[in-house]
Amino acid sequence: MVVWLIKEVFYQRKRHYLTIIASCIAIVLVLLVNIISSFIIKNVNLSFEQLGLNISCIQLLEKRNDNWIDSVIEIYDIRKYSSYKKIQGRDYKVIGCNSNLSKVFTFNFERGHFLTPTGNRYNDNQIVIGSKLKHYFNCYQLNDFINFNGITFQVVGILEKDNYNLYEDFDDCIFIFEGYVKDYTQSGLYFVSNKVFDESYISELLGEDNYFFIDQRQTKDSLIALLNLIRNVLLALSFVSVVVSIICIVNNSLSNIYSRMKEIGIKKALGASNEDIYRQFILESILIFLISIVISCLIVLAIIKLINLTTKN
Amino acid sequence: MIKLDKAVKKYKVDNKDLLALNYLDLILEENCFVAIVGVSGCGKSTLLNVIAGYDKIDYGYYYFNNKDVNKFSKKEKSKLIKNIGVIFQDFNLLEYLTVKENILLATRYMNSKKDLLKVAKKLDILDILNKYPSQLSGGQKQRVAIARCLITNKKIILADEPTGSLDKDNAIKIMEIFKKLNDEGIAIVIVTHDENIASRCKKIIRMENGRVVN
Numbered sequence: 001m002v003v004w005l006i007k008e009v010f011y012q013r014k015r016h017y018l019t020i021i022a023s024c025i026a027i028v029l030v031l032l033v034n035i036i037s038s039f040i041i042k043n044v045n046l047s048f049e050q051l052g053l054n055i056s057c058i059q060l061l062e063k064r065n066d067n068w069i070d071s072v073i074e075i076y077d078i079r080k081y082s083s084y085k086k087i088q089g090r091d092y093k094v095i096g097c098n099s100n101l102s103k104v105f106t107f108n109f110e111r112g113h114f115l116t117p118t119g120n121r122y123n124d125n126q127i128v129i130g131s132k133l134k135h136y137f138n139c140y141q142l143n144d145f146i147n148f149n150g151i152t153f154q155v156v157g158i159l160e161k162d163n164y165n166l167y168e169d170f171d172d173c174i175f176i177f178e179g180y181v182k183d184y185t186q187s188g189l190y191f192v193s194n195k196v197f198d199e200s201y202i203s204e205l206l207g208e209d210n211y212f213f214i215d216q217r218q219t220k221d222s223l224i225a226l227l228n229l230i231r232n233v234l235l236a237l238s239f240v241s242v243v244v245s246i247i248c249i250v251n252n253s254l255s256n257i258y259s260r261m262k263e264i265g266i267k268k269a270l271g272a273s274n275e276d277i278y279r280q281f282i283l284e285s286i287l288i289f290l291i292s293i294v295i296s297c298l299i300v301l302a303i304i305k306l307i308n309l310t311t312k313n
Numbered sequence: 314m315i316k317l318d319k320a321v322k323k324y325k326v327d328n329k330d331l332l333a334l335n336y337l338d339l340i341l342e343e344n345c346f347v348a349i350v351g352v353s354g355c356g357k358s359t360l361l362n363v364i365a366g367y368d369k370i371d372y373g374y375y376y377f378n379n380k381d382v383n384k385f386s387k388k389e390k391s392k393l394i395k396n397i398g399v400i401f402q403d404f405n406l407l408e409y410l411t412v413k414e415n416i417l418l419a420t421r422y423m424n425s426k427k428d429l430l431k432v433a434k435k436l437d438i439l440d441i442l443n444k445y446p447s448q449l450s451g452g453q454k455q456r457v458a459i460a461r462c463l464i465t466n467k468k469i470i471l472a473d474e475p476t477g478s479l480d481k482d483n484a485i486k487i488m489e490i491f492k493k494l495n496d497e498g499i500a501i502v503i504v505t506h507d508e509n510i511a512s513r514c515k516k517i518i519r520m521e522n523g524r525v526v527n
Contacts, residue, residue: 262405263407265405266405266406266407267418267422268394269365269367269394269399269405270418270419270422270461271391271394271395271419271422271423271465272421272422273391273422276421276422
């Protein structure tokens, strides 16, 4: 039965080419759009990091010697704010998380500063403190233990005052590490500060016309909107192609049936019932669909491999 | 075995009714060997289609083994079709199947089947079983078509101009095969306009304007 069916389908292959091509186009487009859009959604944060954007941050650009320095970054992360507030109590608030800190700061443990190399794991009970806080906690050397909000922490870094202005902002900050932050950031570092992000404070510190903010959340929003637009356009295109393909497939199947009336007649004359004829056409359609799926999957796999290769290169 | 009583079959041509079968009465006995002759358009092929169960009569009665075919259920009708084999002038073999597969095609839809080799030997087509129809001569194709009827136990073979596209020698060969089959107990009904072919049958029925005239 199967051999006969394959033989019948193979004999009618010229008629089936169009159906297979139409099905393949529809399946490939739907698969590609779905794979690409799910890839975009899944990797959108990572992609932004790769682009050098700290999308969960407000970036502060400071004017120094008539140049705008964008290496000074105030971190203000709404996303992590509430969770840390709950853990750390009322005196200190989490004001942010830098998703790519190691690239921004180059701290050095040997010089009494701290280093957060990418991929380095810290324990939850380890902290780095700002320089003002070492007097507050009576902690003047690394690996001392301090009590903070009823929890004992090991000090693995003290942020000493340096020539750079940026450290002043963190004099009264505590930096804590959290394992699960690894999932979101490369450094796994949180800032705990008694200061809430306040533009007037920055204005007072740097002078009114010497700074401006780039709210990268807005950049992120507009980029995500663009990505969504691209995805929707792709989906619309794939939908149109699916509709066109379905029309093509139905049209082809009908013309296939009409052009095979003689064959149907012969089979009916030999005793085939209507069910036998339906079964033959349905099985043929299933076989063609399966062939189309296999071809489409191979095409999609090849395209994805090609994309992977080009992006790697 | 087959009885048509005042059978009428109408076709609409230019909004007018054309009587292809005009109150036709006909009786075909078991094991008959009949030729139905007449000019083109006299209703021969329509009669064949009605007997084979492909067409329904509009008026009158069609009895098969004393049962009214008009009252047949779908199952009974398919049984009727399974009892009757039809052979056409243009052979109606499927081009993409080999001779063997063409013959066995009939067995896909029926339970009863005979030994393929025996049938092939009887019709002298043993050596062409693995060939495709396009590689065969007209006579060979018609023998394959007959073999396709014989592979399932048909009681009647209806042949619509079976020798129409054959040369004289092949036509005679086919008629000899029909005669042999008739001797074995199969009823043969041949529609033809060739008097020589008709004269080889045991009985000749003449048709004119949708009626039997003799």
